[in-house]
Amino acid sequence: MTHDVDARTTPELTNPRAERVRSVRALSGRPVRSRQGRFLVEGPQAVRELVRFEAGRVRELYLSPETAVRHPELADEAAAAGLRVRYGTVEVLEAMSPDGQGVVAVADRLGGAPADVAVAGPRLVAVLSHVRDPGNAGTVIRSADAAGADAVVLTEASVDLHNPKTVRASAGSLFHLPVVRGGDLADVLAPLREAGLTVLAADGAGEWDLDDLLDAAGPGGGRHSGMPDLGRPTAWLFGNEAWGLPPQDRELADAVVRVPIHGHAESLNLATAAAVCLYASARAQRRGGS
Amino acid sequence: MTHDVDARTTPELTNPRAERVRSVRALSGRPVRSRQGRFLVEGPQAVRELVRFEAGRVRELYLSPETAVRHPELADEAAAAGLRVRYGTVEVLEAMSPDGQGVVAVADRLGGAPADVAVAGPRLVAVLSHVRDPGNAGTVIRSADAAGADAVVLTEASVDLHNPKTVRASAGSLFHLPVVRGGDLADVLAPLREAGLTVLAADGAGEWDLDDLLDAAGPGGGRHSGMPDLGRPTAWLFGNEAWGLPPQDRELADAVVRVPIHGHAESLNLATAAAVCLYASARAQRRGGS
Known part of the structure; x- marks a missing residue:
């Protein structure tokens, strides 16, 4: 699969102080996770495995253009799983997750007993x-x-x-x-x-x-x-x-x-x-x- | 062995901004360790094992009275090894090592090839x-x-x-x-x-x-x-x-x-x-x- 990286990955999210950014970041706190029933998945490896094994849980998926180029499988596998990728600037991704290396997902909490x-x-x-x-x-x-x-x-x-x-x-x-x-x-x-x-x-x-x-x-x-x-x-x-x-x-x-x-x-x-x-x-x- | 804790452990070091406190803390940085040939050993477990197995390397040993009471073996074993314990307030120990739980030693670097x-x-x-x-x-x-x-x-x-x-x-x-x-x-x-x-x-x-x-x-x-x-x-x-x-x-x-x-x-x-x-x-x- 080839990418027209420039066209597809132009950041749609550019404001690190936007409400959406803050609401993603807030999931690093346990009370917010419990209330919303969702959690943060950060970094290329964790997000890739989430998409491969539990795509049905993914609610939101954010990538920086730089990370999309470095890990082309992330956008490819997300697309194959029918997931929408939203692109944000490096600053936006950093504000969502200082540990995410440019990729963050919001997922439904894991269940089971x-x-x-x-x-x-x-x-x-x-x-x-x-x-x-x-x-x-x-x-x-x-x-x-x-x-x-x-x-x-x-x-x-x-x-x-x-x-x-x-x-x-x-x-x-x-x-x-x-x-x-x-x-x-x-x-x-x-x-x-x-x-x-x-x-x-x-x-x-x-x-x-x-x-x-x-x-x-x-x-x-x-x-x-x-x-x-x-x-x-x-x-x-x-x-x-x-x-x-x-x-x-x-x-x-x-x-x-x-x-x-x-x-x-x-x-x-x-x-x-x-x-x-x-x-x-x-x-x-x-x-x-x- | 019994302790007259109050008399022996009255803190001699009370100023968290003293030169001695700063010089202990400085050993958390690699250049200072290399220059001085010494390093920090923090916390009851590490200091206890240092005293037990490598007492000859100990240059300085600091305890808070509270930690001396909670871990009486520290002062006992130091005394048995002929080491001098200096007592400092909780604030002094915290300034020397935020991770030391009230006990810090300065030791000669480990050698060998x-x-x-x-x-x-x-x-x-x-x-x-x-x-x-x-x-x-x-x-x-x-x-x-x-x-x-x-x-x-x-x-x-x-x-x-x-x-x-x-x-x-x-x-x-x-x-x-x-x-x-x-x-x-x-x-x-x-x-x-x-x-x-x-x-x-x-x-x-x-x-x-x-x-x-x-x-x-x-x-x-x-x-x-x-x-x-x-x-x-x-x-x-x-x-x-x-x-x-x-x-x-x-x-x-x-x-x-x-x-x-x-x-x-x-x-x-x-x-x-x-x-x-x-x-x-x-x-x-x-x-x-x-």
Whole structure:
């Protein structure tokens, strides 16, 4: 597809202080997002994945001519999905989103509930309880996607999954798999357990060593009595970045598993620990597990 | 050990605009760090690990009375290491370091070179080439520590390892294992390869799948011809967070390995990919490898 860039991309929006610009920018605040039921998607990667995987949610799509030239696939794929692109000057895009690198979309909030996730018969789910840092939540969503997880579920006490930092850190993964919000942890886990998932809590003080579970799931492995089977459908439970999972949350799990610490570090970063656990499950389910 | 907190911790430093306060704060800038050969260590966790593992580097140590009460081990361990603690008001500590939560140390810069690392006969080393985000570098150092790596080496084109964000993100791991800076990548790798380490580059387009290498290193595994042995002493090479490893860097490795992507994600976050690779090596070296 060729573009007559000059004609098509002449900025229609030129005033960074216009009401429309301010109303897009306002979506960086949670109360406005809740009230309007919409959220901001910023930057070429996130917007491209939004258009590819969730075009039906796009309400508005803004591009600077410069970004349109640098990322020609953005306008092409938007057109193919029947979406209208509005062009704005660099200043307008910067005012809408200082982090958008010249491309911003307004999209309908993601929906769904833990029960919807459970009904789909998932084999690997990440559950985030009391995760408060938006960047961490986004990075866990990206890792869950990469590890082939079927869904990510956040408890109500966790960060808003529509936070712009979460959206950016997920690098588009937010649109690749169901990412839903539930109530408290017991409510979130109930439908997952009913769907047959084992609930494993990740915690530095866990009774089971992840490496032992991987050994047992592999060829020549053998599980001790009571040892969780890493090859079974699993919901991994991850807690707060600073204080982990409180005892009452750990008690809701079938087993508590620790990533082995071989050096002097006290613990792993939350997103890192989540990636190691999810990849271990993916490996056990694909290679050695049941 | 009991404290007469009131008597011992009466703030000696009360003026947030004092010259001493400004000179501590100035170490957040790289030129000042280079000129003085010192750097900032901020927050209870990082300062505690500094005092425990590298007390000989500490030049100055500042505490607010409030933080001294909340973290009594800080003053106790400093005293045990023969270090003098100076107490400052909350305002003074805040002026020295907005991120220090009431505790800041000034320490001599970390030294050492790739050749020193190589001489110690390491089995697992992380090499960072062109890593530019200070937080990412710190998180990789923390993961390397947790995975039991013997050292982390940064090329000259990478972020300053004394950057306050790197120090904070490493959560004290910077003081747990040698973290050294070298020249260009070829210079950094030469002594490691001479010491017998296999150099594996982590790259999404790698010819070898990490899971295949783990299978081959485990019980019942068998390596194809040319397949790298994950059980051998290894230096993992990680590239820039946005553009990875350029071809000339990949060519310096013995093999290029990809973390498998099971979902729709384009790639993993750098620190996450590093953790998965380092834990895979730790596992192969401890369980199945040679």
